[in-house]
Each structure stands twice: as structure tokens, then as C-alpha cells.
Amino acid sequence: MNRIGAWLLGLWSALAYGLLYAPVVVTVLFSFNAPRGRFNLVWQGFTLANWRQPLRDAALTQAFLTSLGLALAAALLAVLLGGLMALALERARFRGSRSIELLLALPLTNPEIVLAAALLNLFVGIDLPRGPLTLLLSHSLFCLSYAALTLKARLAGFDPTLELAAQDLGAPPLQAFRRVTLPLLVPGLLAAGLLSFSLSFDDYVVSSFMAGETVTLPLYLAGAFQREISPQIQVLSSLVLLVSAALLVLASPRQGQGRP
């Protein structure tokens, strides 16, 4: 490629990154804004006051903690259920395993609203009141497919003879699994867990149908958009972003280690 072409490609890529980062930069910037009125949406002036009191908005903090707990529980449940499914599908070829794989992949092709409508109808039908339980059930379900398929891909990638070798050396099957398979699965389990966590933590559509009186962070944000956007929203989001960036750096492969 000639020089002008390379230059244009770089410029165009910068434009794409610019679009991706415009809302992120604005969020971080507005965490330092001293807003006039209830909506922190127009730039007025620089202040550090918001960062000195990141938890001043008590309802926001509560919603944040609720989402944190829900996402942890949903991710744990999804990884547990998904891990077992992935093991069964990858290790044992049995009748119907193809249809189960299809059933597992199918939810990925539905927009969230489809799942939300179907689950609301179910819970209304069996008279289960909407609240923490229905939130956990629905979140663990939409995380399940991602978790199971991620883990299945990881399992497919590693050498089953390692486990056989351990057994040849006299390890009972359960010990071979615990000492050989499980440690090799840890990166996959972490990836599936993090993916499930972020899906659950950021979910709005399904939650808005399932929450009842419970207020998760995205539900709080949707309400705040009508009511009051406190600068603490931007402060908390910047903090979440900072932690995510740190996790991303920690999770990324080192030089020469190969990509996952």
C-alpha cells in the first residue's frame, strides 16, 4: 500500500476510535462538572467536589450495589450451569446433543425484548411476583448461552490425552479432572464469568420487565434521565470504567504468550 493510502487508513481508524470514545470522554469530563440545576448535561465549570463525595447520591449507590450483587449471582449460576452443559456436550456424544447445542445457541439470535416478553408472560402465568428472584432467573438464563458456548469452545481447544495421561499414571477420574482439567479451564471460566457479569450488570430491557420494586443500576439510570442526573452518575461510571480498564490489562495476554 502506498503512503497516502496508509495515511488515509490511519485517519479513518482514528475517526472510528473517536466515535467509540466520544461518549466515554464526555462521561469522564462531566464527572468534573459543577452543574446548574438537576441535569448534569451542559458544561458549566470545573470542580473536584463530585469526586470528593462519590457516594452522595444514596439511591444511586444502592442501585449500584444491587446490580453488583445480581451480576455476581447471575454470573456464578450461569458459569456453573453452563460449565456442566459444556462438559457434557464436549465430552459425551449422545443422542440429541446436536439439538441441545442448537437450543443453546438460539437465545443469541433473539433480541432481548423477545425474552423479556416471554418471561413476563411465564411469571404472570405461574403467579410469581417480580423481584430479585425473577431477576436472577432471567439474568442467569441470558448469560447461560454465552457462558456455555465460551466454555465449550475452550474445552474443544485442549488436548483430552492430558486427562488420559493422568489416568494412566494412576489418578482416579475425579482426581484427574480436578488436578488436570480444572486448572486448564480456569482462564475459560474467568472469561465466561466476566462476560456474564458484564451482560447482567448492563442489562436494561429484561430487567425493566422483571424487576418489580427492585431497582438495578440501569433501571435507576433510566429513571434518572427523567428526574435528575446527578454528577455522581458520571463519577461512578468513570470508576467502573477505570476498574474495567485495569481488568482488561490484567486479562490481556503478555507478549509471546499467544492469544486465548
Add this chain to the structure above:
Amino acid sequence: MSPGLLWLLGLYALPLLALVPLSLSEPLSRFGLETVFRGRVANYLEVLQAHGPILVRSFGYAGLATALGLVLAYPLAYAIRFRGGRWQPLLIGLVVLPSLSSYLVRAIAWTSLLGDQGPVLALVAALGLTGPLDAVGLLRDGRLLNTATAVILGLTTNLLPFLVLPLVVAMERIDPRLLEAAADLHASPWRCFVQVVWPLSRPGLSAGILLSLIPAAGDVVNPLFLGGPNDRMIANTIENLLLVQLQAPRAAALTLVLMALITLAVLLQLRGRGAQELPLP
């Protein structure tokens, strides 16, 4: 195995199938979600008549956002794969990072960027483009907020990573020696691209389009935050039918129509190649 399967059957397959009889029912009263089955096929005709235009609009917005996203994402993926060098993991991480912040917070940020006192409109005014952009319909009365432009822009930023990642994955499978061979055989860079890179990146393209189009067509947040009353999309309508108007049968009918259309799009894109095309970490 079995608890996961129980989850999938009890919380997914069964409730989804239950939408079929519900879509043929009638509400029992105007004040509750109870319904009675009547075999009422007319529900489908009525929702298509009432909400058909919104359905078309939803796929229009999602399609435009995906197309706009591709124009940005394809060259970016190409640059990351073939020009990224040792910075490649970092460049990929930078594509993912914004999606780790809440998409509602990003929508809120867009409202300050696109608002009447925001920097984008100030720039447009400074360039003297307010009139022309208004004339072509990208602005509405000199405003950006509450327009289709804002909704599509919001959708595009949300779906960009879902386009870039599968494209990078597909391009990584391209053996660089193929490009060297093509160059050795005196193919121009353009011909290298058209005959080697483009065909080999097609699987990533299909996967990316699906991963973008599906959530975009069913999005609730961007039309609500960035669009006006005339830019609502189909998921807003379904939500409204279910939670506000308590018209569960019509909501079910509309949901099934949406699902059928998306399944059709999936089948057209994958054409029997199967779900292993979907890139997962």
C-alpha cells in the same frame, strides 16, 4: 447437564412457545394481564396494520446503523490486523473498553454531546451547515436531539465493537503468505484486497452483521433517550403494549413477528453454516 437444560427448557423454550397461544388470545379485561384463548388470528393483522410502519422503521434504523458501522469497522479491523503489529492486543482492547461502561450512561453522554448547547451543534453552526443539514433532514428545526440521526448515531457506536471483533478474528485466519504470493505474482494492492482479503473476511462480515443487526433492531434505550416520539422502535412498542396498555396478546403477536423476521435474517446470513460462526471470547 440437566439443570442447565432445565433452565433452557423452562425459562426459554416453554415461555417462547407459550407466546403462540397468547398471541391468539384476547385480554379478559382492560385492567389486568389475564387473557382468554379465542383463536384470534386477527391479532396479527391488527398489529401489522397498527405497527407495521414502526417495524419497517426499526429494521431501517438498524440496517442504516449497521451499514454506517461497517464503513467504519471494516477499515479499522483491516488496520488492526495488517498494520497493528505488536500493538494489536492493545488496539483490540481499546475497541472493547467503551462497551464495558453502561450503555445507558453512553446514551446520557450523547444527549449532552448532541444537545442544543452541545459541541456538535456548535460546530455545525460554525461551519454554516445548519441550513443545509436541516434541508436534507439530518437535523430537525436546527436540533439534533430527538431526531432519527441521533438514534442511528447512538446505535452505531453501540454496535461498532460487535462488527470489529468478528472481522479481526476472520482476518487473523488469513495467512500473510497468501498476500505475499499475490504480490509476487504482480497483483496490485487493490487486487490483493479484492481477491484475497475480502473473500476470506466474509465469515467475519456475516457474523458481525448478525451480532449488530439483532440487538439494534430490538433496541429500547437509544430511541427513548435520543429519539423523538416519531423515532420510537419496535421494542418500545412491545414494551408499551405489555406494560402500559396491558395488551398482552397483541404484544405476543408483535414479538413473534419480530422473531420470525430476525430468524429469516439469520438464515439468510448463515445459510446453513451453523452457529460456530458466532465469535466468542
